[in-house]
Amino acid sequence: MGFQTLDDLTVAGRAVGVRVDINSPLGENAELADDARLRAHVDTLSELLERGGRVAILAHQGRPGGDAFEGLASHATRLDELLDAPVDFTDTTFSTAAREAIDDLPNGQAILLENTRFYSEEYMEFEPQRAARTHLVGRLAPHLDAFVNDAFAAAHRSQPSLVGFAHALPSYAGRIMEREIEVLGNVQSTPTPRAYVIGGAKIPDSMTIIRHSLDQGLADEILTTGLVANVFLLAAGHDLGDGSADVVYERGHWEQIDRAADLLESYPEKIHLPTDVAIERQNRRVEIGVEDLPPAGDEAVMDIGTDTVETYSDILATVGTTILNGPAGVFEESTFETGTRKLFDVVSDSGFSIVGGGDTSAAVRRFDITGFDHISTGGGAALRMLTGEPLPAIEALEA
Ligand SMILES: Nc1ncnc2c1ncn2[C@@H]1O[C@H](COP(=O)(O)OP(=O)(O)OP(=O)(O)O)[C@@H](O)[C@H]1O
Numbered sequence: 001m002g003f004q005t006l007d008d009l010t011v012a013g014r015a016v017g018v019r020v021d022i023n024s025p026l027g028e029n030a031e032l033a034d035d036a037r038l039r040a041h042v043d044t045l046s047e048l049l050e051r052g053g054r055v056a057i058l059a060h061q062g063r064p065g066g067d068a069f070e071g072l073a074s075h076a077t078r079l080d081e082l083l084d085a086p087v088d089f090t091d092t093t094f095s096t097a098a099r100e101a102i103d104d105l106p107n108g109q110a111i112l113l114e115n116t117r118f119y120s121e122e123y124m125e126f127e128p129q130r131a132a133r134t135h136l137v138g139r140l141a142p143h144l145d146a147f148v149n150d151a152f153a154a155a156h157r158s159q160p161s162l163v164g165f166a167h168a169l170p171s172y173a174g175r176i177m178e179r180e181i182e183v184l185g186n187v188q189s190t191p192t193p194r195a196y197v198i199g200g201a202k203i204p205d206s207m208t209i210i211r212h213s214l215d216q217g218l219a220d221e222i223l224t225t226g227l228v229a230n231v232f233l234l235a236a237g238h239d240l241g242d243g244s245a246d247v248v249y250e251r252g253h254w255e256q257i258d259r260a261a262d263l264l265e266s267y268p269e270k271i272h273l274p275t276d277v278a279i280e281r282q283n284r285r286v287e288i289g290v291e292d293l294p295p296a297g298d299e300a301v302m303d304i305g306t307d308t309v310e311t312y313s314d315i316l317a318t319v320g321t322t323i324l325n326g327p328a329g330v331f332e333e334s335t336f337e338t339g340t341r342k343l344f345d346v347v348s349d350s351g352f353s354i355v356g357g358g359d360t361s362a363a364v365r366r367f368d369i370t371g372f373d374h375i376s377t378g379g380g381a382a383l384r385m386l387t388g389e390p391l392p393a394i395e396a397l398e399a
């Protein structure tokens, strides 16, 4: 690995800035609705605190203008509960008060600084050298002895707190970052044959993963589900009816049908499409074979069907590794959760299994499925890593 880890860092008595990704779903009153990302960082934070570090935690929440763009007070309260050491909060990020609070931190105690994206520069992307000259990094770095980046889920952004500190201070990968790079960056070393189960709604990213994994010889089987499968079914000449076609069209994915058609032409034996699908008819789930498409009126394809789950399970029983990204259907609705629940269950029992994606992880938690070998904390970051794209925050750690 071309970067240093916590094993290389002298912690006791030193002020350590730690960038985490605790960007989380919020409830109606802007309170934390899911603490999974906070729990994921407990290992790194506890280790630094137990080793006597004075820990200043940096994080973002939401995007400027978005619904989830809120402060981090409730995140601090939850971190304080999750960690054995006290976690304070300051409602500014790099003001005099915030910097004094860092200077005054006793050994083994932490403070969470306010949402980094409250400051305009943090929502811009820079080269590390330039990011080091932003107000956020420029004002905080002199109060820190070292920087730890554990925010793998945001590693695809070259924003100041993610790449600038790495230029200004001795820098180290946190435990999440280390493990994600080890697993997602070494897919080529996992047991073969490999199946990629690709679903969900991020069609362009999914097409890129499928193309990359097949062209690089990483994938032996591609099992398509979710909206991704709908695009492949359209590319294969199936008429999905107005309901599904409208969804693909409204989300601007119409041109992705050509990419799917090219993939089917290049790899006809490796790419698998659903043989049956679930549609909504009079508020009930009805399964139909793809030969019976299109459904009536604006009925939309919302899930894969039972036969497809069985066929895919037979393939998964023969592989050494499965990489899973994206739910198999609209799992948020109980009528259409079956495909996702059953298929995820099978994947969790098959060889070595890697799961990535925010909604995918949410589905894993919702159905309480255990047994996966690696559940990535990242959505976009995991996707990019799986397609072989460099991630700026990791590159900054390696520089
Ligand atoms: N057939 C379908 N029609 C419409 N939406 C679908 C269908 N199948 C799955 N979805 C939707 O796909 C969404 C999840 O897709 P997405 O690609 O965002 O997952 P993810 O990769 O796990 O998440 P992220 O990349 O955001 O971290 C869910 O909201 C689900 O309802």
Ligand SMILES: O=C(O)[C@H](O)COP(=O)(O)O
Residues within 6 Å of the ligand: 021, 023, 062, 063, 153, 154, 157, 358, 378, 379, 380, 381
């Ligand atoms: O949730 C995520 O994917 C990360 O926290 C990055 O958030 P962003 O997509 O708003 O940059």
